[in-house]
Amino acid sequence: xxxxxxxxxxxxxxxxxxxxxxxxxxxxxxxxxxxxxxxxxxxxxxxxxxxxxxxxxxxxxxxxxxxxxxxxxxxxxxxxxxxxxxxxxxxxxxxxxxxxxxxxxxxxxxxxxxxxxxxxxxxxxxxxxxxxxxxxxxxxxxxxxxxxxxxxxxxxxxxxxxxxxxxxxxxxxxxxxxxxxxxxxxxxxxxxxxxxxxxxxxxxxxxxxxxxxxxxxxxxxxxxxxxxxxxxxxxxxxxxxxxxxxxxxxxxxxxxxxxxxxxxxxxxxxxxxxxxxxxxxxxxxxxxxxxxxxxxxxxxxxxxxxxxxxxxxxxxxxxxxxxxxxxxxxxxxxxxxxxxxxxxxxxxxxxxxxxxxxxxxxxxxxxxxxxxxxxxxxxxxxxxxxxxxxxxxxxxxxxxxxxxxxxxxxxxxxxx
Ligand code: DWN
Ligand code: SAH
Ligand code: ZN
Numbered sequence: 001x002x003x004x005x006x007x008x009x010x011x012x013x014x015x016x017x018x019x020x021x022x023x024x025x026x027x028x029x030x031x032x033x034x035x036x037x038x039x040x041x042x043x044x045x046x047x048x049x050x051x052x053x054x055x056x057x058x059x060x061x062x063x064x065x066x067x068x069x070x071x072x073x074x075x076x077x078x079x080x081x082x083x084x085x086x087x088x089x090x091x092x093x094x095x096x097x098x099x100x101x102x103x104x105x106x107x108x109x110x111x112x113x114x115x116x117x118x119x120x121x122x123x124x125x126x127x128x129x130x131x132x133x134x135x136x137x138x139x140x141x142x143x144x145x146x147x148x149x150x151x152x153x154x155x156x157x158x159x160x161x162x163x164x165x166x167x168x169x170x171x172x173x174x175x176x177x178x179x180x181x182x183x184x185x186x187x188x189x190x191x192x193x194x195x196x197x198x199x200x201x202x203x204x205x206x207x208x209x210x211x212x213x214x215x216x217x218x219x220x221x222x223x224x225x226x227x228x229x230x231x232x233x234x235x236x237x238x239x240x241x242x243x244x245x246x247x248x249x250x251x252x253x254x255x256x257x258x259x260x261x262x263x264x265x266x267x268x269x270x271x272x273x274x275x276x277x278x279x280x281x282x283x284x285x286x287x288x289x290x291x292x293x294x295x296x297x298x299x300x301x302x303x304x305x306x307x308x309x310x311x312x313x314x315x316x317x318x319x320x321x322x323x324x325x326x327x328x329x330x331x332x333x334x335x336x337x338x339x340x341x342x343x344x345x346x347x348x349x350x351x352x353x354x355x356x357x358x359x360x361x362x363x364x365x366x367x368x369x370x371x372x373x374x375x376x377x378x379x380x381x382x383x384x385x386x387x388x389x390x391x392x393x394x395x396x397x398x399x400x401x402x403x404x405x406x407x408x409x410x411x412x413x414x415x416x
Pocket of ligand 2: 073074077079081113114115116119134135136137140154155156157176177178179182183
């Protein structure tokens with residue numbers, strides 16, 4: 001039964017199936033998460049309404065409003081995937097595994113959608129395997145080419161996929177990490193995969209997992225670039241409507257919890273038992289129900305209140321508080337919670353393209369991470385919480401000198 005409250009919820013059209021998406025969380029007016037500004041750019045800053053909903057038909061969780069792709073992915077896109085040693089190892093291992101299981105034929109061909117600086121494809125290249133990366137963001141694509149990789153500077157979609165099929169022949173593997181969830185035009189992507197993939201090929205993609213986001217209340221995984229929050233059930237439905245089948249799911253610890261989905265042509269491979277097992281787990285936890293998502297939204301509100309209260313108290317006590325990791329995710333947290341330079345004086349980050357600029361929306365100055373040990377604060381808010389082990393290991397001196405980390409996943413707490 002639809003309650004009066006449900007009837008009042010804003011609605012949108014599902015980008016996966018055309019059904020009705022019902023809103024469950026509004027994170028307010030938000031900037032482009034990866035647009036780090038210079039002072040004169042502030043007056044022209046772009047904002048959009050960041051709200052998220054559930055499709056009543058296919059259960060796909062998605063944004064209510066789409067940001068045009070060229071505003072996000074362009075010449076100066078500042079995220080370089082190789083900036084984390086843990087992620088470098090993750091993708092080297094991923095490439096080796098794909099080559100071992102899927103590239104056994106005479107002249108295998110591996111395509112990556114969103115290859116960024118080549119963090120995954122470099123291992124494919126080193127193995128002497130034919131490859132092509134699609135990467136529309138200019139400077140990161142250039143970084144991949146500098147590693148000797150073959151990169152096409154276009155968005156992957158049906159038309160560009162057809163061109164590659166005509167020039168290079170069928171792909172054995174089409175891989176994507178943290179990219180398919182960025183793409184509202186999934187119909188074009190799946191038709192492109194259909195055109196390019198060989199008859200026994202696989203489409204493998206890994207993205208933040210809705211189950212983990214709910215379990216950890218990691219609402220910062222919701223931002224302009226993350227249009228979809230996938231679950232096994234919603235991906236299974238998506239695959240089926242384009243002639244594919246979800247044949248495997250693999251839970252990954254990276255980026256706070258992801259799932260690697262393997263799609264094959266319908267009937268080509270027998271689905272692994274863990275597909276049905278994960279869907280059963282999702283059903284038992286109510287992952288795709290408005291009741292569970294409303295509960296998540298309430299927890300998000302509590303995190304905002306707790307985080308603001310803590311930062312305001314520390315400011316009142318005269319403590320020096322900084323942040324660590326100018327992540328795209330942190331745009332959501334900072335803007336939703338109203339965290340500006342009054343509460344967090346600066347953000348440290350290793351990315352040269354972000355340094356010397358201001359964070360989106362809240363305009364906190366970004367400083368080089370090398371400066372962090374030379375000017376230790378009392379508290380550091382860990383915006384890159386998904387890289388906690390890597391960062392805390394290299395910044396051990398901070399805690400030894402009496403500093404403490406502030407974390408907000410899965411709830412607000414201090415680690416000293
Ligand atoms: O999905 C996406 C993921 C893969 O990357 C993209 N939409 C955008 C981006 O999201 P993010 O910025 O939230 O990702 P990360 O990997 O959490 O960003 C880490 C940030 O922290 C980078 O700016 C680099 C920085 N960093 C650092 O300063 N010291 C990272 C590490 C590991 C460090 O030791
Ligand atoms: N695979 C990398 C990069 C993730 S960031 C990693 O896991 O770290 C997402 C990347 O997808 C960006 O580099 C962006 O430019 C790219 N991208 C966005 N839309 C795309 C599309 N339609 N085709 C190919 N790449 C795309
Ligand atoms: Zn749908």
